[in-house]
Amino acid sequence: MLHCNQDRTHAKRTTVMNKNLVPLNPEETLPYLNLVSFPPYITLAHLFHAPEGWRTPTRSFPQYALQYVVKGTAIYQIEDKTYTTKQGDLLMHQPNELNAIHTISGEPYICISLVFHFGGQAMPFQSWTRGHHEFGNYLNHPLEAMLTQLVSNYKHLEPERQLKSQGLLLQILAELTIPLRYRAHDSSPHANMNKMILVKNYMIEHFQKPMNYERLEGISGLSKNYLISQFKACFGMPPSQYQLRVRIQRAKELALQSGLSVSEIAQEVGYSDVHTFGKMFKKKTGISLSEYVSTLTI
Known part of the structure; x- marks a missing residue:
């Protein structure tokens, strides 16, 4: 009986990983996230190799989305702002913000994409991240390793690997707020x-x-x-x-x-x-x- 239950859990989780949860409202995703009972809820975490000429239509997601450039260059449009992203750049947009991406002819583009939410509640650190899309360049930064580990853990079915993914996401978000927090208290550039x-x-x-x-x-x-x-x-x-x-x-x-x-x-x-x-x-x-x-x- 134990093996039967494990097989059912594995089959259900496999179905979930094959289902596109990104367009769904946060509450609609929860029945599919059976291995996770508390936020943050990750609905997508993968490494994406863009084909030549790849572009997306203008779209919006009801969840948070984070994009980290592993290699190459792409143009990222979020609402009325345009960002030319290169290796190491990290962007994040809020739920329901219009966005689009297109690659540059002859340039490769590999990125890590994360989509997540907090069960319909506002993200912690919301007051610091609101209005910010471009979070800086994290090439050779510890955050880069966290992103790689998150993707590696997320694609495994074991509950402990999912917990590790959640923990890594919280670490990443905390790291992203550090420069914003200091910016809020000190607008002058660093003297040295x-x-x-x-x-x-x-x-x-x-x-x-x-x-x-x-x-x-x-x-x-x-x-x-x-x-x-x-x-x-x-x-x-x-x-x-x-x-x-x-x-x-x-x-x-x-x-x-x-x-x-x-x-x-x-x-x-x-x-x-x-x-x-x-x-x-x-x-x-x-x-x-x-x-x-x-x-x-x-």
């Missing part, structure tokens, strides 16, 4: 932002090399401890963590585009030991490099 951008650009150009704080102090004119605190205030993480994010992103690109082995990729991004690289990559992204490639090539 220009210096931090110089530091960031230097790190991107020399990401394979060991961290050299003396060089970063020379670029910024700031002491090591103050530099670290200012960098974290501007970019949400210390320089050492940012360097890891750059290395991870470069490893992803090489894995998809170069045909190099994992060992060769490790060397390219600054690791002489492939096992150290492998442990770092899985710790930071939640999956191995080979799993990441298989996720994008399905």
